Amino acid sequence: MTDRSNPVMPTHPAHPKPDELPGGELPRAVYRSVVAAFVWMIVAAWITFGTGREADFALAAASVLILIFLMLPFIIFVTATHHMKAKQEGLDHFLHSEVETATGSLSGRQAWVEIDIIPGALALAATLIGLVYAFTR
Numbered sequence: 001m002t003d004r005s006n007p008v009m010p011t012h013p014a015h016p017k018p019d020e021l022p023g024g025e026l027p028r029a030v031y032r033s034v035v036a037a038f039v040w041m042i043v044a045a046w047i048t049f050g051t052g053r054e055a056d057f058a059l060a061a062a063s064v065l066i067l068i069f070l071m072l073p074f075i076i077f078v079t080a081t082h083h084m085k086a087k088q089e090g091l092d093h094f095l096h097s098e099v100e101t102a103t104g105s106l107s108g109r110q111a112w113v114e115i116d117i118i119p120g121a122l123a124l125a126a127t128l129i130g131l132v133y134a135f136t137r
Contacts, residue, residue: 048130
C-alpha cells in the first residue's frame, strides 16, 4: 500500500504577523495604478456603450461591482491602519528591492509590471474595442 499523502506540505501561519498591514507589502503607487486601470476600463465602456437603457443598466451594474471590488480592500486597509502601528513600504525601497513571488524572485519594478499587466491590458482592450465600435457604427 502506498502512502499518497504529500510529505512536503507548505505551512502557512494561522494569523498574519501583528506588525504587517494587509496590503502593506506593496507601496500605494502599485495599488493606485491597478485602480487607475480599472477606472479607465469602466470609463471607456461608459463612453462607448452608454447610449441606451439596456446598456446603461448593464454598465451601472458593472460600475457597482467594480466599486465594490475596489472599495473592500481599501476599507480593510484603512481599518487595519487605525488599529495597527505598522508602516507601509516606501516606493523607492520597493523598486530597488527583491520581491518573492510564487515563481521566484523579481525586482520591485518587474513585480509592478507583472501586477499591472492584466489590468492595463484590459483597459487598453476596452479602449480599442470602443474605438472600433465608434468607427464602425
